[in-house]
Amino acid sequence: MLGRMKRNVLPLIALVLLCALAACKSVPPANNSSVGLDSGAAAPKAANPRLASASGFDFYLLNLSWSPEYCHSHPEAAECARRDTFVLHGLWPQNKDGTYPENCGEKQGPDPSQFSDIYPEPGLLQHEWKTHGVCTGLSATDFFTAARAAYQSVKVPPQLANLSSQTSLPPDQIAALFTQANPGLRAENIAISCGHNYLTAVEVCLDKNLYPMACPAVRSCRANTVRIAPPQ
Numbered sequence: 212m213l214g215r216m217k218r219n220v221l222p223l224i225a226l227v228l229l230c231a232l233a234a235c236k237s238v239p240p241a242n243n244s245s246v247g248l249d250s251g252a253a254a255p256k257a258a259n260p261r262l263a264s265a266s267g268f269d270f271y272l273l274n275l276s277w278s279p280e281y282c283h284s285h286p287e288a289a290e291c292a293r294r295d296t297f298v299l300h301g302l303w304p305q306n307k308d309g310t311y312p313e314n315c316g317e318k319q320g321p322d323p324s325q326f327s328d329i330y331p332e333p334g335l336l337q338h339e340w341k342t343h344g345v346c347t348g349l350s351a352t353d354f355f356t357a358a359r360a361a362y363q364s365v366k367v368p369p370q371l372a373n374l375s376s377q378t379s380l381p382p383d384q385i386a387a388l389f390t391q392a393n394p395g396l397r398a399e400n401i402a403i404s405c406g407h408n409y410l411t412a413v414e415v416c417l418d419k420n421l422y423p424m425a426c427p428a429v430r431s432c433r434a435n436t437v438r439i440a441p442p443q
Contacts, residue, residue: 264349265304266347267348269305270306270307271303272416273358273415273416274300274302277296278291279440280410282442286443289331291443302358302361302362309428313346317345321354330355361417367392369392370388380436385437400415400416401416408436409439
């Protein structure tokens with residue numbers, strides 16, 4: 212890459228993000244993560260002032276791309292050698308009316324080696340920064356640190372993480388697998404993306420503090436069933 216329980220702890224995403232900004236040791240990526248989005252208390256007011264400074268849009272759309280489908284037509288891509296399931300495509304600024312900002316000008320980009328764990332292909336990293344990241348008003352480091360925190364906080368359901376043969380599921384059942392694996396997620400926070408009735412991505416709507424929110428004006432797959440190809 213999100214039912215509230217009353218617990219006197221900071222939500223997981225904020226903790227991961229604060230840890231990353233403080234140069235803590237990173238946790239495993241979403242593809243193998245054993246943690247899900249926390250169902251903890253309300254967000255602290257100033258968990259990360261730099262993240263809160265993002266402007267010019269209403270919310271984020273976290274796009275988790277189903278790598279086997281992409282690798283079917285792009286076997287040479289760096290991610291394909293790792294036989295990943297879901298990989299980070301991007302953290303995209305969006306507006307509630309269905310519009311979204313893109314290509315908002317030039318701003319110094321990130322050091323690709325600093326984020327090679329989430330973007331093994333430097334070209335995609337640069338594309339995501341130029342097309343989406345600049346539009347948030349954040350620095351490259353803050354933007355991709357936020358993207359990493361959001362991605363790593365989503366647990367991939369075991370039914371998909373361990374997929375060994377092609378299967379088919381209705382889109383709402385795919386979303387249900389994510390809500391079961393991530394107690395802080397609800398169906399209204401998730402959109403399923405498909406192409407030619409094949410799963411291409413799972414998307415999660417997040418507010419500017421990276422907490423799940425109901426998806427406004429985000430189109431989800433309308434196929435009755437979606438085919439899910441396994442890693443090759």
